[in-house]
Amino acid sequence: MNMNLGTTIISSIEFQGKISLVIFMAKCPLKCPFCHNWELINKGEDVSLSEVFKIIDSDVDYIDAVVISGGEPLSQLNDLKKILIYSKSLLLETKLDTSGIYPDRLEEVVGLVDYISIDVKAPFNKYKEVTGANIGENVKKSVEIANNAKNTYVECRTTFVPSLLSPEDIEEIGRNFGCDSNIGCDEYTIQQFRNQNVFDKTLREIENPNPNELKRTAKKVKKYFKMVKIKTSEFGCEVVDDVS
Numbered sequence: 001m002n003m004n005l006g007t008t009i010i011s012s013i014e015f016q017g018k019i020s021l022v023i024f025m026a027k028c029p030l031k032c033p034f035c036h037n038w039e040l041i042n043k044g045e046d047v048s049l050s051e052v053f054k055i056i057d058s059d060v061d062y063i064d065a066v067v068i069s070g071g072e073p074l075s076q077l078n079d080l081k082k083i084l085i086y087s088k089s090l091l092l093e094t095k096l097d098t099s100g101i102y103p104d105r106l107e108e109v110v111g112l113v114d115y116i117s118i119d120v121k122a123p124f125n126k127y128k129e130v131t132g133a134n135i136g137e138n139v140k141k142s143v144e145i146a147n148n149a150k151n152t153y154v155e156c157r158t159t160f161v162p163s164l165l166s167p168e169d170i171e172e173i174g175r176n177f178g179c180d181s182n183i184g185c186d187e188y189t190i191q192q193f194r195n196q197n198v199f200d201k202t203l204r205e206i207e208n209p210n211p212n213e214l215k216r217t218a219k220k221v222k223k224y225f226k227m228v229k230i231k232t233s234e235f236g237c238e239v240v241d242d243v244s
């Protein structure tokens with residue numbers, strides 16, 4: 001049976017310090033209002049796994065890693081697993097982007113993943129309000145599973161959407177997911193919301209957050225995490241210690 005593919009790109013920023021092939025798998029059970037990839041939520045293009053393997057084969061000489069993003073890659077668990085196994089067989093590193101909605105499925109693949117990036121879209125108690133789905137507990141479990149995996153680097157990341165989240169919410173996320181929470185992650189990244197082409201058209205009117213405000217918010221949560229970064233279109237990716 002075929003899998004559902006969004007697209008593939010080559011990137012130097014999705015897996016730090018590495019050139020990666022990024023495979024965007026289609027399908028996602030959520031409908032986050034700030035989603036940029038909403039065209040992939042329901043369906044992508046039908047392709048066979050062997051076609052995906054061919055794409056990996058054609059790039060293998062100049063990539064270091066395969067990044068699986070989406071959509072929600074764990075929506076197509078069996079295909080995801082096969083792609084990860086195939087990538088590992090070629091000695092490529094692997095990264096998985098997930099919303100954390102499927103902890104049980106994550107458990108099945110986490111041993112095949114070198115780097116996992118989990119979206120923490122809101123504090124536990126605000127998940128329904130921000131995403132439309134009450135999945136805070138699933139996300140918590142997913143972060144725990146990722147953290148317990150040996151040799152897997154764990155990033156938690158939040159897209160700061162000004163009309164949906166406040167700086168106080170980011171602090172609450174720090175308390176929920178930071179080192180003192182017994183969950184923790186290797187790094188926490190605050191991503192700047194960008195209003196272009198988001199799913200909820202009303203959010204297209206919202207101004208992108210000011211990078212300096214994001215820096216101030218990031219500094220406040222530094223105490224909760226081993227490392228905090230911000231990603232903005234103006235300055236790229238910055239470690240909070242390095243920003244003034």
Ligand code: SF4
Nearest residue numbers: 028030032035071099
């Ligand atoms: S932002 Fe991610 S989790 Fe949310 S709808 Fe889009 S693909 Fe799904």
